[in-house]
Amino acid sequence: MVIRRISVLGVGLLGGSIGLAAKSALNGVEIVGYGHRKVTLLRAVEIGAIDRFATKVTEAVEGADLVILCTPVGVFEGLVGEMANSLKAGAVVSDWGRTKRSVVVLGEANLPEGVHFVGSHPMAGSEKRGVEFARADLFANALCILTPTVKTDKEALEAVEGFWKGLGMRTTRLSPQENDQLLAEVSHLPHALAAALVTLQSEKALNLAGKGFLDATRIAGGDGALWRDILMDNRDNLLAAIAELKKRLGELEGLLSGEEREELAKWLDRAATRRAKLHEQKLKELNLD
């Protein structure tokens, strides 16, 4: 499948970055943007993230080989419904939703015969919002999870996988269930914890906050409505992850109350060793320092 026209629905930091990266990686591809704020769309054209835009979904997806949903997940249902009859035969629809069970069901159930849905979850991003922060290199070395099901068209899956690889990403395949369960552990729980950690501080304590606290809570700076959608959509897995965390905190409470010095040092060392190993691994993967 050759991708000649891509429709990016939602042209913020993410959608804009897809446009910039695709235009630099793929020869002669046309990027059509869709959004509800004209000033954003004009800005996206100005910085070269999209070639043109449409303010109707039906127009935005016309003739597109690949349509990517980059709006908040809450809007996906409406968009899929609107576009269904305007997609050309053989078109592939994918998305940038961070939770995948509900989105994949939605895509598979509401698109017509001959149009294919492939769930994808590119793990690249920033706390920054808005197309003015879009960057062609947002994807470099980052991981993209693809979430095929038994219903997924093989060729469409390979096309979407190839697309993200073309933007510089590493890819892996997980079921939508696995994606949601693992992300609850490694992303949604940390986000919820960072928010709780910021909220419980007294003003006096916050005045003493240093770089460690800032790093530990950086992810709590994300947009409330966006994260509400993610956490709510994945609430069963998140509740299970919170329960698991409480178990670990219970262990810690026991060690502190019982003054078990040796065991506490071991409990902390296990975490430090694991964190150090992870850091090594990620340094290589992400080219971070």
Next chain:
Amino acid sequence: MVIRRISVLGVGLLGGSIGLAAKSALNGVEIVGYGHRKVTLLRAVEIGAIDRFATKVTEAVEGADLVILCTPVGVFEGLVGEMANSLKAGAVVSDWGRTKRSVVVLGEANLPEGVHFVGSHPMAGSEKRGVEFARADLFANALCILTPTVKTDKEALEAVEGFWKGLGMRTTRLSPQENDQLLAEVSHLPHALAAALVTLQSEKALNLAGKGFLDATRIAGGDGALWRDILMDNRDNLLAAIAELKKRLGELEGLLSGEEREELAKWLDRAATRRAKLHEQKLKELNLD
């Protein structure tokens, strides 16, 4: 009080950095190092962090105007006992302990008449360990908490405060109780949480960890024995902070289970707003980016 000789007990990253910073900030000051590993002491002389060293505490503190305890807190009691009769009249003893109640009681109870103890808590540091990572600029713009009590000698307090300011730090005064309670919130709880967060991950989930997870858990990389001492010494306050966190997690569980979408967005937004405000404030204070 003029500081001509400083004894630094424990010459790792912290003690070494004090030596480097003091030698660059104070004219003609002599730094005497003490430690139990000769290779470290030789290295400290080599990089100019100390002028000379002693392997006996009694020799290391001889004639010192200022003695700073930079070893792990667990060793403080032994050091204070050993040095008590070798300190000159008018000498001031301070420390780099992160918890202050027990250390201040120890210093005040075990030093002879005419020698003064002043608790200090310079909030500068690094996950790195060892004198080879010592830096003269470790203190620049960071906050130093001084923890005087009714027993603290005023002149000694001002001398220690002036010393840290001379190394580029901002200073504030808190009671030992306040230091421990506020630090439980803003430092010890985040550390414990980061450790719990790393530990509960499955291997599969860790493989998906991105920059957000790395930042959120960076503080979990600290030395287990060092953090064991801190958390154990402050266990009453830490247990209270864990209880407060569980209350916040209970709120979140309620919002998720009840599908209270609006309230969940508000809960997340409150944290995001507070985090953003903190970030602004700290950017100015710490000259971070």
